[in-house]
Amino acid sequence: MALVTTTEMFKRAYDGGYAVGAFNVNNMEIVQGITEAAGELNSPVILQVSKGARSYANHTYLVKLVEAAVKENPDIPMALHLDHGDSFEVCKSCIDGGFTSVMIDCSSMPFEDNVRITKQVVEYAHDHGVVVEAELGTLAGVEDEVSVEAGSESYTHPDEVEEFVTRTGCDSLAIAIGTSHGAYKFKASQCTRNEEGILVPPPLRFDVLEECIKRIPGFPIVLHGSSSVPQEFVKIVNQYGGNMPDAIGIPEAELRHAAELAVCKINIDSDIRLAMTATIRKYMAEHPDHFDPRQYLKPARQAVKDMVAHKIQNVLGSAGKA
Ligand code: G3H
Ligand code: 13P
Ligand code: ZN
Numbered sequence: 001m002a003l004v005t006t007t008e009m010f011k012r013a014y015d016g017g018y019a020v021g022a023f024n025v026n027n028m029e030i031v032q033g034i035t036e037a038a039g040e041l042n043s044p045v046i047l048q049v050s051k052g053a054r055s056y057a058n059h060t061y062l063v064k065l066v067e068a069a070v071k072e073n074p075d076i077p078m079a080l081h082l083d084h085g086d087s088f089e090v091c092k093s094c095i096d097g098g099f100t101s102v103m104i105d106c107s108s109m110p111f112e113d114n115v116r117i118t119k120q121v122v123e124y125a126h127d128h129g130v131v132v133e134a135e136l137g138t139l140a141g142v143e144d145e146v147s148v149e150a151g152s153e154s155y156t157h158p159d160e161v162e163e164f165v166t167r168t169g170c171d172s173l174a175i176a177i178g179t180s181h182g183a184y185k186f187k188a189s190q191c192t193r194n195e196e197g198i199l200v201p202p203p204l205r206f207d208v209l210e211e212c213i214k215r216i217p218g219f220p221i222v223l224h225g226s227s228s229v230p231q232e233f234v235k236i237v238n239q240y241g242g243n244m245p246d247a248i249g250i251p252e253a254e255l256r257h258a259a260e261l262a263v264c265k266i267n268i269d270s271d272i273r274l275a276m277t278a279t280i281r282k283y284m285a286e287h288p289d290h291f292d293p294r295q296y297l298k299p300a301r302q303a304v305k306d307m308v309a310h311k312i313q314n315v316l317g318s319a320g321k322a
Contacts, residue, residue, distance in 0.1 A: 020266075034304060104117060206254075
């Protein structure tokens, strides 16, 4: 199977009450870890590339790595998606360069500008058989060079979604309901603490999600910033020389619930970074004499695979849906 768009994936996910995982890729080990997990669990998967990933690894290398993964996993529906495209030009370059899906993220612009640029991308993308994700509402956290303070994010206004989707013709919509990017999703002051002193985040705004669903029934919704920042990995990082105090993510049960509703795409990057870093830190500490990168990248790749397998089975519900 060649790379596919997300159209069929989302239709089946919507009807089946599950979500497709969209995992960020930056190098070979990450591509392999994600797609081996999806292959073994017979799950559809979205591989997404940020502007930062393109400047780190180079567009062509990333496309070729993903093409290799498609060849190795011929029965798995895979989409190659641009994450947080911030202009028509970057979207065009990915559409022309082999991507099957792009995100145009003008969510920090005024509504009318967001509509205008999104519509321009949609017209070009659809002419080339590519689908478009757009965004309404602002997440907290860091996306490439844009940084939004926790507490300064703005939830999506359900009143705007129908007009936005109709006027732009976008194929899926990312909304802001309290998730955010990175490994520090909430300030301590926004949370409570459990008996072990671990931060407990405020719940996602399911009321906002449900209002959005009412306005655009049947339309695929996307959640960014959906890493759960598993505490066992934070502990390993901190135990082996790292320093990630009060790292905190979105509880998995909330994401599972969102996947049962209209959320068809769930974005996960930080958990992959955390799994790799924890594994490499531990490996380095335990093998101070090793210097062959394959020695520590092999368990790091396995950690990516295990993390993605866990998400597919316990969060997304997409196992067996290829
Ligand atoms: O949305 C943010 C993603 O985690 C990508 O992060 O821009 O550092 O590649 P990046
Ligand atoms: P996390 O930082 O929560 O993994 O979110 C990733 C994301 O939304 C990529 O677009
Ligand atoms: Zn994002």
